[in-house]
Amino acid sequence: MNSTIRASLVAAFAVATTMSAVGQWTGPKPKPTETKEVKYGPITPAKRTDKDMEAFRNYGLGQFIHWGVYAIPGNEWEGVSARGGAAASEWIRSWGGNTVPKDWKNTYDNLYKQFNPKSFDAKAWAKQAKAMGAKYMIFTTKHHDGFALWPTKFSDYNITKSPYKRDIVKEVVDAYTAEGIDVYLYFSVLEWNNPNYMGKAPKTDEEKAQFGKFLTYTKNQLMELLDNYPAVKGFWFDGTWDQSWIQSYEFTYQLEKDLRAKHPGLIIGSRFRNDEHGKRHFDSNGKILGDYEQGWERKLPGSFEWLDGNDWDAVMTIPPNGWGYMKDWSGLYTKTSNDLLDMLMQSVSMNGNFVLNFGPDGQGMMHPGEDKLAKEIGDWMRVNSEAVYGVRHADLPSSKLGYYTQKGDVLYLTVFNRPVNNSIRIAVPKKATMAPIDAMLLKTKGALTVRHADIGLDLDKNTYYDIELPTDFQSTEPFVLKMKLGQPQSKSDKLMDAKM
Ligand code: H79
Numbered sequence: 001m002n003s004t005i006r007a008s009l010v011a012a013f014a015v016a017t018t019m020s021a022v023g024q025w026t027g028p029k030p031k032p033t034e035t036k037e038v039k040y041g042p043i044t045p046a047k048r049t050d051k052d053m054e055a056f057r058n059y060g061l062g063q064f065i066h067w068g069v070y071a072i073p074g075n076e077w078e079g080v081s082a083r084g085g086a087a088a089s090e091w092i093r094s095w096g097g098n099t100v101p102k103d104w105k106n107t108y109d110n111l112y113k114q115f116n117p118k119s120f121d122a123k124a125w126a127k128q129a130k131a132m133g134a135k136y137m138i139f140t141t142k143h144h145d146g147f148a149l150w151p152t153k154f155s156d157y158n159i160t161k162s163p164y165k166r167d168i169v170k171e172v173v174d175a176y177t178a179e180g181i182d183v184y185l186y187f188s189v190l191e192w193n194n195p196n197y198m199g200k201a202p203k204t205d206e207e208k209a210q211f212g213k214f215l216t217y218t219k220n221q222l223m224e225l226l227d228n229y230p231a232v233k234g235f236w237f238d239g240t241w242d243q244s245w246i247q248s249y250e251f252t253y254q255l256e257k258d259l260r261a262k263h264p265g266l267i268i269g270s271r272f273r274n275d276e277h278g279k280r281h282f283d284s285n286g287k288i289l290g291d292y293e294q295g296w297e298r299k300l301p302g303s304f305e306w307l308d309g310n311d312w313d314a315v316m317t318i319p320p321n322g323w324g325y326m327k328d329w330s331g332l333y334t335k336t337s338n339d340l341l342d343m344l345m346q347s348v349s350m351n352g353n354f355v356l357n358f359g360p361d362g363q364g365m366m367h368p369g370e371d372k373l374a375k376e377i378g379d380w381m382r383v384n385s386e387a388v389y390g391v392r393h394a395d396l397p398s399s400k401l402g403y404y405t406q407k408g409d410v411l412y413l414t415v416f417n418r419p420v421n422n423s424i425r426i427a428v429p430k431k432a433t434m435a436p437i438d439a440m441l442l443k444t445k446g447a448l449t450v451r452h453a454d455i456g457l458d459l460d461k462n463t464y465y466d467i468e469l470p471t472d473f474q475s476t477e478p479f480v481l482k483m484k485l486g487q488p489q490s491k492s493d494k495l496m497d498a499k500m
Pocket of ligand 1: 066088090091238239241297315323
């Protein structure tokens, strides 16, 4: 073998071993090596058992909506694209480099005077989300630019100062709640153009007083949101990584208590606050801060073990890192419905919710690409959603064919990789007390036979259950096998070991 070929094989092997499945872009989080005294640790138990948290665990699929004045430019201005100049479409105010229009920040800060989304129809959004199969939604009440989509008493930079004037948050909360979809409010703490905000920790008395005003303002807005929209189930916080917020751990600890006291059952993710040692998401002893792990933004955990049994959600964009409206999708890889279903099933197979983002335009219309995906996902969910809602991680060796989910004695395998021999092989540990006894395809409702197969591999800890797919069953989408679990046909630790 010549050295170039060998080098490229070695490189390929390194990639294959570090990225053995889609979604492994990161590693398990480091564990604390020593115990520290923590005063500002978790307020709620790591595993809440109340009905609101149970509902969170059962959602499976959610919808995120990013909407604000950034929807007007849609990632471009006067024919010039902000691609490469701004971190994301909702970050367009931070446009820099040589493509930025003259006096851009000033232009952006005056966009609210044109915000008049004549086609906005919260009921139509909610119907679409329902048809897609979303059980909860997260709505941007205020992003990093600070513009509030509700008539807040605590800042003038809000919807009432736009020509539109109507309370958009109320319309969204009411419309989704009426469709039976739980609503969570996205709230960015950091604000780019609030004179009282600062990124660094306040040092002088003057700075402390100034940031103190910002903290009071934040608390007021959050209390106001709970007062105005009591139907909401939780907050999805963002922009909590600056030192100013990190150093305010006494304030944020008390604020979390106040929010929970005001709104029993409220669900808050781990991004809200940190302990007194500056540890975010998890305190210095590794305990989760808040009700679920909220770090899975445009990435998914590579294995169930990384999650330490915590609840979690993953939020995902359709274009690469575009949350707010992006008019131009050309030349970008936009995720397909099969890509998104893969991520959905990967998430629910590991006890997480998958939240797909939509960025409506300045008139309140979804991007046509989003409409298409919502329909495709909805069509798939109508056939297969029982493998998504209310399911839990199945304690089985992972399958190369797809993802397992489980509900009591029902096991689902959502197949993404159909075997060439049409034989679906389920590995069940020899010591398992449950194994598949019958099977059907959700798509056809046709019953399939399950055949126990002990393939007699030396030292193999598993025994196998084979399900033959009908050769006339064709699918261009992932499909779900539903299996009933019962007494295994064989139970022997020693079965076939060393007897090949
Ligand atoms: O609203 C969408 C994005 O606009 C917003 N979150 C999603 C839901 C977002 N804002 N910023 N980011 C995502 C990425 C920010 C990354 C960084 Fe940092 C902030 C890099 C440095 C500061 C956080 C803290 C990540 C690394 C350190």
